[in-house]
Every structure is written in C-alpha cells, then in structure tokens.
Amino acid sequence: MQKDSHMRTTDLLSTLIKMYRLLWTVSPFGLLGTIACRLLLAFQSIAHLYLISLLVNSVSQVITTGQPLSEAGRIILLQVGLSIAAAGIQSLDGIIMTSLKMKAKFHIEDRMAQQSSRLPLVYFDRPDYYDSFHRATASQNSLLLIDASFSIAQSLLTVAGYFVVIAGFHWMLAAGLLIFAAPSFIVNMQLGQKRFIQMIMQTPVARKAQYVFTLLVGREAAKEVRLFGLSAYFIERWRGLFWQNAKQQVGLERRGIALNWGVDSLNSLVGGALMLGLAWLGTKGRLTLGQYVALTEAFTSAKNQLMAISSSLALMYQNILFARELFAFLELPGEECPLQASLPSGDRIEGIIDAEDLVFNYPGQSNPALSSVSFRIRAGEKIAVVGDNGAGKSTLAKCLLGLYPLSQGAIRFGGIDIGSIDPNELRKKITAVFQDFVRYQLTVRENIGFGSVDRLADDDRLEEAAAKTGASEFIEGLADGFDSLLGPMFDGGRELSLGQWQKIAISRAYFRRAEVVVLDEPTASMDPITEAAVYENFLHMAEGKTTLLISHRLGVCKAVDRILVMKKGRLIEQGTHEELLKLGGEYARMYQIQSKWYESTENGPAKSGYSLSANHA
Ligand SMILES: Nc1ncnc2c1ncn2[C@@H]1O[C@H](COP(=O)(O)OP(=O)(O)OP(=O)(O)O)[C@@H](O)[C@H]1O
Ligand SMILES: [Mg+2]
Known part of the structure; x- marks a missing residue:
C-alpha cells in the first residue's frame, strides 16, 4: 500500500x-x-x-x-x-x-x-x-x-x-x-x-x-x-x-x-x-x-x-x-506457505495444542487484544472459553485457527509451530463457526456444503449435517429442498430467521468433519430448547474431537473438560466447573450473577433435557 x-x-x-x-x-x-x-x-x-x-x-x-x-x-x-x-x-x-x-x-x-x-x-x-x-x-x-x-x-x-x-x-x-x-x-x-x-x-x-x-x-x-x-x-x-x-x-x-x-x-x-x-x-x-x-x-x-x-x-x-x-x-505479500508442510498427513492433528505466551495486537491498536496467554489442550479435550465482552475470546480463536499472525509467543499443534504449517493443510483439520458467520445468498446446498466444497453433491452428508442442528426441519419445507435459494438478495430467494441461519452455519461446520472444532457463540439467537439440542448434538458430534466452545452461557461449561476464563486479553483462571467455583474468582462471580438472573426470571428448571442455564449446577 x-x-x-x-x-x-x-x-x-x-x-x-x-x-x-x-x-x-x-x-x-x-x-x-x-x-x-x-x-x-x-x-x-x-x-x-x-x-x-x-x-x-x-x-x-x-x-x-x-x-x-x-x-x-x-x-x-x-x-x-x-x-x-x-x-x-x-x-x-x-x-x-x-x-x-x-x-x-x-x-x-x-x-x-x-x-x-x-x-x-x-x-x-x-x-x-x-x-x-x-x-x-x-x-x-x-x-x-x-x-x-x-x-x-x-x-x-x-x-x-x-x-x-x-x-x-x-x-x-x-x-x-x-x-x-x-x-x-x-x-x-x-x-x-x-x-x-x-x-x-x-x-x-x-x-x-x-x-x-x-x-x-x-x-x-x-x-x-x-x-x-x-x-x-x-x-x-x-x-x-x-x-x-x-x-x-x-x-x-x-x-x-x-x-x-x-x-x-x-x-x-x-x-x-x-x-x-x-x-x-x-x-x-x-x-x-x-x-x-x-x-x-x-x-x-x-x-x-x-x-x-x-x-x-x-x-x-x-x-x-x-x-x-x-x-x-x-504485489502485497500473501499468506506465507512454508516450503515444507510439516503437519503429519492423515486425518488427525496429533497430540497437544500448545499455546505459549501469546501476544496479539490488532494493527494500529496500542493495547494488545491478547497478552501472555498460555495453555495446553490435549487431543480430544473439550474446552469452554468464557469472559466478558472484549475479553479476547474470538481473537484467541482466530489465532488458533492460524488466521492472525501472533505478535509474540507460539502456538504448536502436536509440537509443530503453527508458522511452519501450510495454512491450507491446517484448516483442512479445523472447522469453526464464527460469531459473525456468513449468510451466503446462495442455495442451501452451497451454504452447508461450503464446509467441504468438493463434496457439494453429497446429499447424504448434507442431510446428516442438517439433521444434527435441526436445520432439516425447515429445509424440508422449502420448495427445492437443498437447492432452494436463501436470502432476500436474489429473485426466488427465501429469507430465514437469524436462528435458522445459525443452524445452517453450524451445519456447515459439521459438514467439514474436522478434528478440531471451534464454536464462537453461534447460538445466541436460538430458542432455548433448540440451543440445548444443538449443544447436545454438538458435544456428541465432537466426541473424541478437540473442541473449543466460546459461550456466555455458563451452563454449558458443566459439560466440558476444562474452562478457560479470559479478562482484558489475559487468561486469568482455568479448571473444571467445580474447581473454578471453589476458587471463588471471576468465574464464580460470573456464575453467581447468571444464576441470580435465572432464579429471578424463571421459576423452575429449564425445559430442555440438557442443562444449559446456570441454575442447574
Ligand atoms: N478487527 C479488530 N481490530 C481492532 N481491534 C479489535 C478487532 N476485533 C476486536 N478488537 C478488539 O480486541 C479486543 C478483543 O476482542 P474479541 O472480539 O476477541 O472479544 P470477545 O471476547 O470475543 O468479545 P465478545 O464476547 O463480545 O465476542 C476488544 O477490545 C476489541 O475491541
Ligand atoms: Mg467474540
């Protein structure tokens, strides 16, 4: 420039x-x-x-x-x-x-x-x-x-x-x-x-x-x-x-x-x-x-x-x-591909994801969005990341996905530095739903199939991915099924509700069948029953996979192996739900506030089978 x-x-x-x-x-x-x-x-x-x-x-x-x-x-x-x-x-x-x-x-x-x-x-x-x-x-x-x-x-x-x-x-x-x-x-x-x-x-x-x-x-x-x-x-x-x-x-x-x-x-x-x-x-x-x-x-x-x-x-x-x-x-330099892709071939990202002393600054920002963040995620572990707005959760997810270059520190997948992994190789093994996912003004098939674009014609796989999130319910009602056009931008397109779009976006992530799954708060617009079902399905799908779940609903934290608590770009606490409650720190404080809110707004347990709201500890 x-x-x-x-x-x-x-x-x-x-x-x-x-x-x-x-x-x-x-x-x-x-x-x-x-x-x-x-x-x-x-x-x-x-x-x-x-x-x-x-x-x-x-x-x-x-x-x-x-x-x-x-x-x-x-x-x-x-x-x-x-x-x-x-x-x-x-x-x-x-x-x-x-x-x-x-x-x-x-x-x-x-x-x-x-x-x-x-x-x-x-x-x-x-x-x-x-x-x-x-x-x-x-x-x-x-x-x-x-x-x-x-x-x-x-x-x-x-x-x-x-x-x-x-x-x-x-x-x-x-x-x-x-x-x-x-x-x-x-x-x-x-x-x-x-x-x-x-x-x-x-x-x-x-x-x-x-x-x-x-x-x-x-x-x-x-x-x-x-x-x-x-x-x-x-x-x-x-x-x-x-x-x-x-x-x-x-x-x-x-x-x-x-x-x-x-x-x-x-x-x-x-x-x-x-x-x-x-x-x-x-x-x-x-x-x-x-x-x-x-x-x-x-x-x-x-x-x-x-x-x-x-x-x-x-x-x-x-x-x-x-x-x-x-x-x-x-001539702007593009994303660098290392000369030798050193990620082991095969389906799995082997071993531990290791984050060491991560620092990340957005361009032109003096305060780092992440500072001195270190943690380890074992293969197959389910992790929840919680924290206030602006704590750095989405930024952390994007760094782990190799989308942002670190200002300092290192991320290693199975001991291999992220910088020496071909980004395309890495991303084949990771799937994610972002907070601000895209609503493609294209067909249902494309919206879900983009998770693995070379399998667009695989109807069985599409059906499976749609069923996991409950998207199939409204897709069945569309005149052209998977080939129905979505969104209001083009003639014949059908606009969906935000929650329905979210289901489509999560189906897209399922469709990829990757080893590492990142879900960045994509359920905020879902009704509580659907949300519980989506998480249940999600955790089921993620069985054996390494999972990073970013959520403000602390109820979900009880179903994960470990919780990372972030504040102002730092990782301030980590542990299981019980450990963190015992610790009596930020997580416990957040949990108490949410519990109080639920107690004063709901008179009774959540209707879903899966306990998401915080009062069901
Ligand atoms: N594209 C950007 N450019 C500059 N600063 C950004 C950008 N995106 C986020 N930030 C800043 O980085 C910090 C962390 O943002 P991030 O999106 O990671 O927070 P978050 O924990 O995901 O919050 P939320 O719960 O609201 O989603 C915030 O202070 C934010 O203002
Ligand atoms: Mg975020």
Whole structure:
C-alpha cells in the first residue's frame, strides 16, 4: 500500500513496463497486432503529407503551364486508396484493441480476486487495505493507459516524420515546434500528478461518502434508518462528504483550465511567429507552392499532434500512477506457505495444542487484544472459553485457527509451530463457526456444503449435517429442498430467521468433519430448547474431537473438560466447573450473577433435557 504520492521517472517507466508485460502475457498477438496497426497509421500520415505536396505542385503546373490533369488524378487516386486503407487499419485496430482490453480487464480482475483471497486476514482489519483496494479498483482505469500510450507512440512517430520534413527546410522551424510544445507539456504533466495526489488524499473521504450512501440505500441499515429517523442525518452527512471531495476536484480543474488558457495563448504567439517564418522563406523563393502548403499542413498537424500528445501524456501519467497502485496491491505479500508442510498427513492433528505466551495486537491498536496467554489442550479435550465482552475470546480463536499472525509467543499443534504449517493443510483439520458467520445468498446446498466444497453433491452428508442442528426441519419445507435459494438478495430467494441461519452455519461446520472444532457463540439467537439440542448434538458430534466452545452461557461449561476464563486479553483462571467455583474468582462471580438472573426470571428448571442455564449446577 503506497501512501507516498511522489513518483520518480524510474517508477513511472517500471510501471509502464509492467503494464506492457501484462499485455504481452494476456495476448501477445493482440499487442503485436495493435503495434503494427499504429505503425502503419503513422506511416500513412507522413505519406499523406507527401502526397499533398505532390498534388499541390502538380495542380499548380496544371494551372500555370496547362499540363493535363492525369498526373494530379493519379495522386488523388493514391490519396483515396491511402484513406481507405487507413480507415481499414483503424477499424482492425479498434477490433484488436477491444478484445485486448477485455482480456486485460479479465486478467487484472482475476488477479485482484486471487490476490484478495491470498492476503492474510489481518489486512481486512486495516483501513489502508480498503483505501488501497479502492484505488486499485480505480486502477482498472489504468486500461486507459493502454489507449493513451499507443496514441502517444503513434503521434510521436507521426510528429517525428513531420519534424524531419520541417527540419529539412530550416532547423529554426523545427526548434520553434519544440518551444511550442514545451509549456503545454509541462502543465499537463503537473496536472496529472496533482490529480493523482488528490485522489490519494480523497480516497478515505470518498469511501466514507460511499459508505454513508450505502447506509441510505442498502438493506442492512434500512430498518434502523427508519426506526431512528436517521435519513435526514445521513443525507446531510453524505452531502457534506460529497462536496468536500467535489470542491477540491473542481478547484484543481479550475486552476488547470486557467493554466491551459495561458499555455494556449503562448502557443498562438509562437505559432504565429512560425507561420511568419514560413511566409518569409516563401518570399525568398526557397519554397515551391507545394512545399509551402505541405509545410503549413505539417506544421498545423504537428502542432495538433503535439497538443494531443501532451494531454495524452497527462492522462497516461495519471493512469500510470493508478496502475502503480494496482501493481502495489497485486504485489502485497500473501499468506506465507512454508516450503515444507510439516503437519503429519492423515486425518488427525496429533497430540497437544500448545499455546505459549501469546501476544496479539490488532494493527494500529496500542493495547494488545491478547497478552501472555498460555495453555495446553490435549487431543480430544473439550474446552469452554468464557469472559466478558472484549475479553479476547474470538481473537484467541482466530489465532488458533492460524488466521492472525501472533505478535509474540507460539502456538504448536502436536509440537509443530503453527508458522511452519501450510495454512491450507491446517484448516483442512479445523472447522469453526464464527460469531459473525456468513449468510451466503446462495442455495442451501452451497451454504452447508461450503464446509467441504468438493463434496457439494453429497446429499447424504448434507442431510446428516442438517439433521444434527435441526436445520432439516425447515429445509424440508422449502420448495427445492437443498437447492432452494436463501436470502432476500436474489429473485426466488427465501429469507430465514437469524436462528435458522445459525443452524445452517453450524451445519456447515459439521459438514467439514474436522478434528478440531471451534464454536464462537453461534447460538445466541436460538430458542432455548433448540440451543440445548444443538449443544447436545454438538458435544456428541465432537466426541473424541478437540473442541473449543466460546459461550456466555455458563451452563454449558458443566459439560466440558476444562474452562478457560479470559479478562482484558489475559487468561486469568482455568479448571473444571467445580474447581473454578471453589476458587471463588471471576468465574464464580460470573456464575453467581447468571444464576441470580435465572432464579429471578424463571421459576423452575429449564425445559430442555440438557442443562444449559446456570441454575442447574
Ligand atoms: N478487527 C479488530 N481490530 C481492532 N481491534 C479489535 C478487532 N476485533 C476486536 N478488537 C478488539 O480486541 C479486543 C478483543 O476482542 P474479541 O472480539 O476477541 O472479544 P470477545 O471476547 O470475543 O468479545 P465478545 O464476547 O463480545 O465476542 C476488544 O477490545 C476489541 O475491541
Ligand atoms: Mg467474540
């Protein structure tokens, strides 16, 4: 993620080279084809100029000496032929470019998608990741770079031809042409750079504006926006952010336009002087009429081409900077795979899970979310993790899953450091349901089958996983069974209740049949009877498996082998339910509070067979 807005010429060139290398990878024939077309078109412009001078000379001969028109006719015929050929080449180039750009767009988006999935999870907690991604997406504008760079190359070739023609008459004319081009060139380059710096600065504001806009038009916040009457507040907020962005842009463009006006005026003056020079050469008898006309034409065309080049260059410069962001994003280091996957092959993670002195800091946070956490989990042991909100339970789970890199300390699976295990190997053996699990707006089959995506077609396994959580009850009622679409986002989709979604998410974890199971409070929206049944099934399923159960319901702790109690990122107590009650510490305090709550809100034992509420100790 490049925050610096300064760019050296070497960066510029290396980005341009990367872009062309990308095009070469995407379609070598397309790239060569379009280069050939541009070369031919540049050659055609110079040939056209040559033909004009021949034609004017020939016509002036016809007028002054009464020669027959046949010579002029032949030249005109050639000109027509050349124009038709040029139009043909232009069309061909259009076709090649369209396909080349589409292929390049696909290649870039494909790589961006792959890159996003390779990045460690920790990037997704960083605002600068989203800024960089936002700019990298805009970098697809860097496809404009291709257009602009080809146009520039073509124009440069044409101008070089003209330049040779003009310099052939008088070097001062050629020098004048250069003086003419310089100011507009410099102004446009600077404008390109300023636009980019502005974009870098504006990205966070632009993202915020987009976010607030989504709150207004999206589904997620629609209920609360109406309930709390937030629309006026958000509209006002969005307007402010929009104009904060827009004013800076308009200001820059205004300055650019004023500068360009100055440059245009200067160009007119230099242009006038050059025309005067041409006329003077004419009066000295050093030019034929044909040459005079051809030179005027060459000069005017070169002038226009140079102006076009300088604005294309500005565009290219700006887009190279976008492209730099794109390549910077694509080159972010992905999740590292150790050279040798040292996790023993086979189905089981052997032995003990060992956490030693874990420290984890979220990026940009000064207080560690985990500090000095050490514990051991034996294979097949069932562990509950409890603690206040923000105690670090979910963070601990994500570290154990290898989703976050530790700031300090070590996690070992069967004695092997997590850092030397291929993350994909590790995750094959672990399954989890997160607190904020995903509700895929796809079919039931996919929602459950994603637990082990290569077994999507295994209906028996789907049925088993759905039955374990009780999800089968409502799946049976859906018109297309496992192939019913879920969620309200697409036509024909069926929205579920939160508790039903949770059952689907837990079924997904079952479907994986992994050795280590992590359940991060996924039952909060279930009715108590279902919740008890889910835990009962869960513990049954987890028989012989290593299990980590994060829960605020302390009742479940009685059914586990050991309880870890967390507070402010530290592991403060561990032991069995009885041991911890005896200890009379944090766990006992939490348990007493929950018991009291149950006693004062419920008059009698829980209805389920499995005692979850704390008053059934
Ligand atoms: N993505 C994040 N970026 C920065 N800080 C975070 C992030 N996620 C959590 N935290 C912080 O880390 C600490 C631990 O959070 P964690 O989610 O692990 O708590 P928890 O014990 O799971 O809480 P809860 O019971 O509410 O689920 C909290 O102080 C929280 O503010
Ligand atoms: Mg949590």
